[in-house]
Amino acid sequence: MSRFFMNERETLVEQALEGFAESHSGLVDVHPDPLFVTRRTPTTGKVALLSGGGSGHEPLHTGFVGQGMLDAAVPGDVFTSPTALQVRAAIQAVDSGEGTVMVVKNYTGDVLNFSIAAELLADTHRVEQVLVDDDLATEREDDGGPGRRGTAAVVAVEKICGAAAEAGVPIAQVRDLGRRVVARSATLGVSFEACTNPETGRRSFELEPGEMEFGVGIHGERGIQTRVIGKADDLVESLVSRLVEAVGLRRSDSVLAIVNGLGATHGLELAVAARQTRRVLDGQGIDITRSLVGPYVTSLDMKGLSITLTALTDDLVKFWDAPVRTPALVW
Amino acid sequence: MSRFFMNERETLVEQALEGFAESHSGLVDVHPDPLFVTRRTPTTGKVALLSGGGSGHEPLHTGFVGQGMLDAAVPGDVFTSPTALQVRAAIQAVDSGEGTVMVVKNYTGDVLNFSIAAELLADTHRVEQVLVDDDLATEREDDGGPGRRGTAAVVAVEKICGAAAEAGVPIAQVRDLGRRVVARSATLGVSFEACTNPETGRRSFELEPGEMEFGVGIHGERGIQTRVIGKADDLVESLVSRLVEAVGLRRSDSVLAIVNGLGATHGLELAVAARQTRRVLDGQGIDITRSLVGPYVTSLDMKGLSITLTALTDDLVKFWDAPVRTPALVW
């Protein structure tokens, strides 16, 4: 049995945003119609950084609105892209003349709606897009299918572009920096138990005892394979090895590792995964220069985790380390 | 089906602590034998603040070690109090001569082991204890049974005592401050799905669809009643009303509200609960002066939440607002 705690499905996202905004009233404002979230204290004279997408991935993106990260987040309904009209209104609200960089996770719906919004504003606003497509599981030798999904690398993109924008870096460079982070990142996810559909109360899939889904995204969908669950260390090793290869990491390279909980994964479990991530990389002479461990890009209450590696350079480290003050990330 | 991600049950806590410490190596150190966690940079010339208890409640307590909060945390095995020898070693490590205040959640095992530790050190160390017993569900008109359980109010105690200790407040006052916070706090918890026992992989109890447990603690045990799940707003209202009464809050009082996820509860769900908590209190003219919303005191991967109210005074607000720099709480 499983169940989503709410009043009614219709008002879920709206009420959650109200509650969220009240709990962080010093940091963010919610604009109700069309719906989007901005910093409480707008920062002008800098490139505006905006992201968004379906809800159900909290703290992404609304939890990353604030100084040093996003200027606005545009939440859709659960697992549903926001509309172009929402995105347009958010851009209009935060663009203070230096242009807007939109961080878009690569899903057909998001790409459509964010692109339409940018087109609607083509005459009056400069809008650039960073498309995040880090999920290795969806890599295919294909004819222009939807391509890799955008998952937890989006946190690195938002943090680094956010710091750059805050530092006054101009729009083209903020965009290129974001694209560079994407190009240097890869993610793989696994799930031990599916998430609860808030409408039906049912899990998005069922697993037999001892089975897991390998290569899941962040929308409750099955992965690319059902596998037997082994030891944590073996699974983490197989994930990390593929990421190292995909990112093209070599001995003495330096990485950011994001060990991300998909919703119902406990801190003890994530810590065990983080431990082995470090050991596997150590074994290959790769240095975890920075890491982030926790539920940052969730898939409702899915039990599972993803690991993201981003190859670092000195300037990326500098932007990662720059101060940030948002509901979900503070340093 | 449910399952706990780890290598083997024997090494779970130890490996998780290794991973945790590596991910926060700037902030904390793990001492392996006997096991306890301290700040990376010890602070001397102040009262030492220490807490601990069974694991499985992360980020409690290890995530609250750092500047402005705990000097040490002593983790036991999952849901099992640490031993007196662990606690003794931790006190010896952090007491710099100003004495140690132990924050102990009220469970027989914790009380026994922390008390024995203090007794073992009676000749050489001044050790004071703040017993946290905030859980209304376990209130009983009884003959000295174990009394109310200690749950999420412990976060308020640790934050406020931590700030006081950091500010140089002497031991008796830090202790009394902690006791004052406890006396002004009450908590109630509910669960929509039990947690996974890491040893057996089984849930700690089973619910029929549409049922929930009312009055749960943080150890996977059933609550005091099985109830039908209604609307979120109705449930929150019934929790908050009882808390208001228990704390003795009146119109124009000021509170800290902690809306705490028990492990697998999603940010959207907690935000909906936080929203209604505020509305119910608003309706009674009580001001949520401060709030904390998130999974701070978990019960492994239990799906559920607890609400804690602490009546505030100006000095408590001041200590709550003081800077804190720990793995789980930063401001």
Place this chain on the structure above:
Amino acid sequence: MTKVVDMTDKGNGTNGAELTGAGAKMWLLAFVDRVVAGADELTELDREAGDGDFGWNISSALKRGREGLEGIDEAHPAQAFQTVADAFLASGGTSGPLFGLWFGRLGAGPTAPWGVPELGAAFGTATEAVRRLGKAEVGHKTMVDAMVPATEVLTDATARTWREAVSEAARAARAGAESTGGMVAHRGRASYLGERAKDVLDPGAVAVAWFFESAEGV
């Protein structure tokens, strides 16, 4: 093709050769009912081969569309289609903008009752726009697999009445939707699952079949 024909049509499109505003409205309201009643089916398909929100997305959009439809004055089909398009455009997701575009192009059709040739032309433009925006071809396992064969029937129709033509289109759309069972998806979330979602019908294509089938009772 004049208002006069419309008048002989009793104003509700139930007798004439041409689709009137009232007829389009009835058709769309029947579609709303069909989708609302079958939302769980669509959600289940999207659960198996997507993210489980399609039934919710499309029925929320169409419920909003119904409110809009109830307020319009039934002057011509374009207005009815545009009303539904607006509801989809306020919906987000993948299906929101794509159906929004599809109905939006229909909404840009002639502002008078439509004969079979107008129907064919309007659906031709609409389906072409979805293919372009979605970069989807027949065989990619999307709504396009139902839209394209239905549109071809309408374009090539020799039928005299709109009802006959749409009824033939409905059969083609249904066959197109059924053909997505057994396809490996190349677009949309089902493509992430490759062979694993092969046997599942595409919910978008099923919805398109329901749309054409909803003209039946009008």
Place this chain on the structure above:
Amino acid sequence: MTKVVDMTDKGNGTNGAELTGAGAKMWLLAFVDRVVAGADELTELDREAGDGDFGWNISSALKRGREGLEGIDEAHPAQAFQTVADAFLASGGTSGPLFGLWFGRLGAGPTAPWGVPELGAAFGTATEAVRRLGKAEVGHKTMVDAMVPATEVLTDATARTWREAVSEAARAARAGAESTGGMVAHRGRASYLGERAKDVLDPGAVAVAWFFESAEGV
């Protein structure tokens, strides 16, 4: 009560009236085996009326105890009991310090083989200490419900051999453990559940019954 009696006892406690170091060791090793084999049963009781870790806690402690026991030189019962006490004290939880104290008091008993009077005295002190530390009385649904009746039997024993006395104590401990079914708990986590955990046996009391029963095969 002298080493001589111990020698005629073949050094393993299987024949004499007194409990030797070797006998105590065998008894405790049999207890370890019983608990390790039955850990899931204890965990299940603690799952229903506690936090589901008792089987794990006690069997981890006793496995550590087994390692210790294997290393000792079997001089006298006190040493064997103290070895197990140390393992419990390194265990935490509620049962860790309480069993640690219980076995620890036994470990403070005479450093020579024990006759029935020594047994009675040692268990009397030990059980009294647990009652005091745990603030638990008979009827509170804890390990004390098995410890107290067993201890009473030992204290009042008229039996000639330790084995007879312990065998009677085992029957009393078992009856005490069974009596916890139907009790509303006043101590420990089961007390949080009130009436809801009434029908569940207290796992700590069951473990105490197993302890006394483990002397059977020695």
